[in-house]
Amino acid sequence: MLAVGAVLAAASALAPFFTGRGWVLPVALAGLAGGLLGWLVTWRRLPGWSLAPVGLVVLVVGQLYGLHAAQTRYGLPGAPALRATVDGLLSGWARMLTVTLPADASPDLLALPVGLVAAAAYGAVLLALRTRLVVGVVLPALVVLVACLALTAGRDAWALVPTVALLATALLLVLVRANRASTDDGASLADARAVGVDLAAQRRHSTAGRVLIGLPGAAAVVALAGLGASALPVADGSSRADPRAVYAPPVQVDQGLSPLVQVRPQLTDPPVPLYRVRVRSEGDPAAVDRVRLAALDRFDGALWTQGGRFVLAGSALPHTTTYASGAGTVRADVEVLTGGSLFLPVVGEPVGLTGTAAALDAASGTLVRADTDAGSGATSYTVTGLVADLDGVQDAGPAPGDPGLLALPDAPAWVAEQADDARAAGATPWAQLDALAATLRARSYDPEGLPGHSYGALERLLRAEDPVPGYAEQHASAFAVVARALGYPARVAVGYRLDPARAVDGVVDVASSDVHAWPEVLLDGYGWVAFEPTDVTNTVDAPRPDEPEVPQVAPDDAVAQPTQADDAADNSASEVGGVLARVVRTGVLVVVGVVLGLLLLAAGVVAAKAARRSRRRTRGTPARRVAAAWREACDVLREQGVPVALARTPLEVARTARVGTGPASAAGDAVAELATLVTAAVCGPAEPTDATARRAWAHAAEVRRRAASRVPLPRRVLAAVDPRTLRGPRTRGAPAPEVAPPGRDAPRAEAPVPVGAQDGAGRAG
Template structure:
């Protein structure tokens, strides 16, 4: 309240928002943050992350709206935000840790570790990750903070672009946390860009209308409002279309050059240093007392009974002396990242029990897609599983691998030459002339890529096999296999032949690697379980082929003795894979098990959940809270001394005027407000003229008003309510209860008026 001669400044001032536009602005601000939740679909294996993250976003929007409507100061707002996040995290994110709806010590511990180290856990887990509370806390905190800030800035400031900062930063954080996963930029751009543009447009129009209401440059604002709307909508459409097109042509946030924080963090699953598995092959094969390493139970009849081996390691780096692995292992969830170059025709389910293994690599078949073990490592590059020395003894796990064996269509398959597989084509710069010449001679008669690989395979399989050959797979050892002077006496075993195949294939531009593992021998099978011993160690070659993933080639024939003559029609060793086989009995296995696609792809259900969350938060919860707050205020205004109650009646009446769309600037006196109300509403506003002198006298009179004046003031307010109901109808009266303008306009002025009354009464 202010003195101005014999006039009284109105205790109400106009609100900044305009009902429908402000609801739209809040909805778009919240939706812009909720849209970034979709980016985390590339982090998690299933869509189970959506509901908790959308709940965090909606909860933050509701809390920010309430604190802004109540005009709480910064310390109170921050405290409400902190408590609100804890409640949302406990009951929306950490629900599985609750016991009968009550938080447990596990709940609090997961919340603490998630807030403090959740981001590090995300950067150290294998993708796609399981949907767990510890991993959800960080995204939930980011979205909660972004939504709270965006809504608060929208309600509390006049900055045109201010509400955009939080959604954009939320998007940047999401892209950083999911950097190693390729997302759907087209859909993300097509949704987020128009939402942000519409948010700016609606905010600009609303601020123009605020200028009209408050009389700040009203004429120019009125002219600009229509212009902004008519010009802004086409601009939104045009910019959205251009942005979507550019997101495909120039994907700035994607591609192999995109920064990934995982490149600068330590690898969480450290496997012990070990000699390359290829170099230990001979020592294992020559053990006099073979050790039992593990057992493998094969579920069903995969690959038509042709499953004959399990892979443990994939060796991709060759320096001319040793084949080694450059794999880095992240903690694996239950669902593992698929191979983008593999179109599986079958899936093989194994149950593995480890007895003893001298190396960290774990048995699997094809490309692992599911695993039940906890705490083991997974290399997304190679598809290899690993465990440290403490985890391996007694380890038991189930693993499902996707496979596509060589079939009749393989002859048309092409090498998968992508930036990710380019490193698999490198050879040592000092490659001997014998190897280069042999590669050209062997593959020269074949036209198709697959035929060249088969030619290499057949040539090496025709070579004699003997464990008496000197160990090692250096370039010199491989050169001896193709030395014309030593060709008749040169012998080798799987170590040399697998290494030679990969080197020759790479010299011809094929992405190839050496695979090591173990043979599943029919003689060691009991029921559906194989016992694998150290003497079952083996090595072969794998080439990345489009549609087939890492296609296996077996360049070793252990049955060919040094005295045997070359016979390409000689049958393969028992349990071996016939490279010339053209039938694909794996396709007779029936329907491929329904395994969820990793990466949380976006579908109509995703958008339905987003829309549902926004509607629940902004169409149901927020209006209900607004109505409850109005009811609380009007009750509170009927308490206290007579002067305060009369001012309360005036406040309530001016609230009703603002609900009709009538501006009530604080620069007007009570009598001037009454005059404007009569001019705008006619006889309906007559009770305001009765109430104006009463509130003027209550404020400026040194004595407290009589109780009869209090009753008269509230009777005038009731008369105004009845008149407005008759004039506007029941529906408009109900809608008025959910109009936020009186709350936003009156909260701060209520506090100022109470302080002014105390000063006047104290004086």
């Protein structure tokens, strides 16, 4: 139970990943089920080679009926359920790296945590019941903790409580394991019965003593660790390496154009119904007069584009803004009437979404359809946003942020001149920005003006002698460019105006002619604040004289044209290629992970054998070390495929080895000499000396060398990583009689008897 408790304590670090507590029950049940399975396979004494297949089968079945039972037909797994189960096991990690946090506890996102916790609990119980590892039993829980910290790195959450809980459980587990190892070292249950020792009672008394003494110490260590971490937050979670930064998300938004260049065609073409929007807020719904479609935060001198990274979104959307004067909650019920755009309208800073699958760029608060299919048709959803209370905004300054929000590549000289004029208009940031908006708002508005928002297009709007009337595209772009020159983080937003006068029962019909663009500035304590530099009522008085196209416009318009859809064959090939690439990438990662896991397991087995050999050679009395040398030699013979019967004495084993073939015959002489030594040490009247113990271990080393010389290299490698001898042989026969061997006095009766059925003492070494 302590091993399972350590795994579950580590899994609690996953809390920042999910919304609510719906994930707790599946993960906890997975841990308990994995621990129960480990106890069952130990109780049934299944062979070592069957442990991994049994665990894998139970894991798949548990995932199938625990997470995807709704896709079965009358309890029988069909193709959809099996496909979802396998996909979750193979690709669950990828989905967890491509969703916004916190995420909903859906089956595809629970696949990895459930599988990881179940496997860790299974492995922890096996290590506890089938090995004598002390600290190593905590390794599965540490793996779970590291995985959970990596998955939640994007939340900057401090996992102090889960870490302290894991530390406390691990220390208690180590206390119990250390007691078991000390009372079982070098003497099996059969040995204890042979000399009349109640080993179980010794363990109980030792456990009670160790726990009574060790618990206060463990509690003190945990308390000091927790207090130290709180006082010195050297690892508070704010700078953890985030695997999301190196994993490419599956949602790629590539429209081939900037949404800003679509403003003019919508203004001049016949209106097309696009959305129905109902706004519900804590205040006056009329205060929300627009919905945002996209926020463009990258400017290269010719085009405003979106530079964000889209990841799959759940019902709770991440937000980081701290509002100085608070923020109101606004809910917008949006019905999309046409599937002509990937972008989904939002209000304010979006913090919640229900009704549709979407992907989010958390930096800009832009939502797109999750399937990235512009022709996916109509849909309905509800988006919740935070709208800042602007009380005191007049004293706000620019917020620190991404340097890209200030970038103006190759800015011409007139940009700095316009910035100087705006700076002279006020002493505070708000006064300067408000004056800049008023200056632009006073210029004429022409929805049929020349398109483009490059430096050249903006100069036509701002030049003093003969300004060319523009529309929202140029006004919003000019404001954002000058604001950046002033040192304020700025971007251009594209969306649609909501006219309350057209509302029917609170629902506003939005048409393409309602398209609009406006600038937003990032102010400290208020988030992105919208400004209005365009007066749509200040239209030109007379038709604008025909003007030749300015060369700068052509590149803008050319870049802005939407890319034509590929033919069906190209789309199909691209889709199949993408799927195959993902399958191959996932398969390679799985294979690499399995290989690395096997290599680590093999290295652990080799290290455990080396530690056991050192412990056998150095601990205990000379008689005990001689007996341990015999157990080591028997383990070597078993690893090389030589059967060593439990019912035979050492001399009988030696005679059988001499007349055998292969590794047994090669090591026959060394086995015979070692058998003579161990028989004399156990049954002789005199206590063996240290020199006798050293000679016995020299014979054991000779057995290892000679036995390995008769087998090929692959067989020697397999023998080195064979974990079965770590557990030792078991006998199902009747227990040895509880009498001391003849010829031994009472003090010598405690020595192990490495003959016959007592050869199982190798389990204690």
